[in-house]
Amino acid sequence: MRDAPKVLAEPLGSELRRALLSPSARARREERGWVRRNAAVLLVYGLLLAAWAIAGSLSLVPAFILPSPLAILNRVARDPGTLVFHSLVTLQEVVFGFLLAVLFGIPLGVLIVWSRLLERLFYPMLVALQAIPKVALAPILVIWFGFGPTSKVTLAFVTALFPIVINTVVGLSQTPPEMIHLMRSLGASGLQIFTKVRLIAAAPQVFGGFKIGITLAMVGAVVGEFIAANKGLGYFLLIANNAFDAPLLFGIVILLSLLSVGLFYSIELLEMLVLPRPLRRSAWKVRPGAGA
C-alpha cells in the first residue's frame, strides 16, 4: 500500500493500464520502482567504484597502495576456498563470543537494575573492563586460553559484553515510576512488573545493544587473531601483509566489512521477527504527534 499516493497522483487511465498488466509485467514495474527509489544511492556507489577502477587502470596510484577493484576481485577469485575457510573460523568465534555476551550481559543488566548493591559492585568493574584497550587484553587471554579459538571467543565476548549490559540497564530503567505504581496498585508482584512491563519495554534498547555488540565482537575476534593465531581472517590478513599482497589485503578487509554488515542485519532481521510491531526500531521512530 506504500504506492497508494503515487497511484492517485497518476492520471486516471493508468489505473486501467495497471489492471491490465500481467503479473510478471507488474513485478518488472515494481523492480523498476525499486531502482528509481534507490537511484541516487546506486549512482553514488557506482561512481565511487568507477573512479576507483579508473584510477587503478590509469596507474594514478601505485597498485601496492590502492589496488584496482578488478585486481582485488581477481586475487580473491584465485583462491576463494582459503578465504571461506578463514571466514568461517572468524565467524564462528564472533558468533560464539556474541552469544556468550548475550547470555551473560542480559542477566548482568537485570541484576544491576535489580539491586543497588550489585550495581555498585558490578558497574565499576564493567567500566574498568571497558576502559582497557582490548589489544592489551589479548596477550593475557592467549596465555590463559592458548593459541586456539577460545582466546578469540573470549576477546569477542569481552568486547561485546559492555554495550549489551549498558543497553539492558538503560532499557530496563525506562519504565516510568507511575507505571510501577499503577502495577503495584493492582497488586502486581515484582516478577509480574518485570515480565509484563519492564522487560518488554526494554527490548528495543536491548536489540540496539546487540547490534553494537555483534560488530564489536568482530573487532574483538580479529584483534585476537592478530595477536596470536594460526587461522582466521585476522591471521590471514597478517600473512597477506607480510607478503606485500595488497589485493588480498584489501579483499580481506572488504570481506570483514561485508561479514560485519551481514551480522548487523541478521540482528535487525531477528528484531523484526521477534518484537511486536510498535516496538520495532523504536529508537529511530518518532511517535506520531500530539492529537489534532
Place this chain on the structure above:
Amino acid sequence: MNLVPAGPAPARTPSSGKSFVQLEDLSMAYDVPPDSRLLALDGVGCAIAESGFCTIVGPSGCGKSTLLMLTAGLYQPSAGQVVIAGKPVTGPWDGVGMVFQRDLLLEWRTALDNVLLPIEVKRLAKAEFVDRARSLLRLVGLAGFENAFPEQLSVGMRQRVALCRALIHDPPLLLMDEPFASVDPLTREKLGFDLLRLTAEHPKTVLFVTHSVEEAVLLSDQVVVLGPRPGRILRQLENDLPKPRSLASRSDSRFHRLVDEIRGVFQAAGVLS
C-alpha cells in the same frame, strides 16, 4: 466489589452521605538524603462520601500526588491514617483504579489488551472481561479502535483507553492524578464529561487531583483546596452546581461563585500574587 462483567451497574445509593474514604490527620514526610526531611503533607483530614466525586486542587508541589499514593496504600503515612470503608489502609488494596497524567499505555498491546491489563495482573479469567472491556471502550467513543495500537491513537484517545483500564476491574475507588493535564483544552473538557458519564453509569468514589480551578469545580461534588508545601487543607467546599453537568454549567452563576471563592483562598494564601 462487583466483578460481574458488562452487566448493569450495581445499585449503589449515590452520595448517601456515608463516607467511603476518610483521610485522618494525614502527614507525610520524605527523607531527603543525606539528612533532611521534606514535609509534603501536614495534618490533612477529610471525608469523601460513597460515590462522591472529590477534586483536590492546589499549586505544584503541595503533596496532591502523595495524597493519592497514600490512599492507594502505595506509601505509608508518617502520621495519621487512611480509612476505606471502615478499614484502615496498610498496603496496596484490591479495589483501586488509577489514572495518571501520562496514559502509561503499553505500546506493544492493542487498546483492548491495555484495558485488560489489570485482569491479567489479578489473574482473573480474561475471557469473562472482554465484553466489558469492549463496552467500556464503546462508552468513551472508541468503538472500532479495540485492535489499534496506542501509537495509532491521539493523546485524548490514549487517555480514554487509560480510563477504561482503570475501570475494567470495577474498583469502587478511582484515583486520578491530573489525568487530563497533557490534553488540549477542548479535548480536556470532553474527557471530563466522558468521565462524569462513566461514573454515572458505573458509580465510583472519585478522588481527582488537578491544577485547574475550573476543572475542579466543573466535575466535583466536593472540592478540597490544598495550600503550598507542606500541603494543608485551606478550605473544603460542597459543590452545589446542579447536575447533570454540561458546557452550560460554565455559565451558571454558582460556577463562577465557586471558582472565585477558590481563587480567593489561593490569593489569601499567597499562591496567586
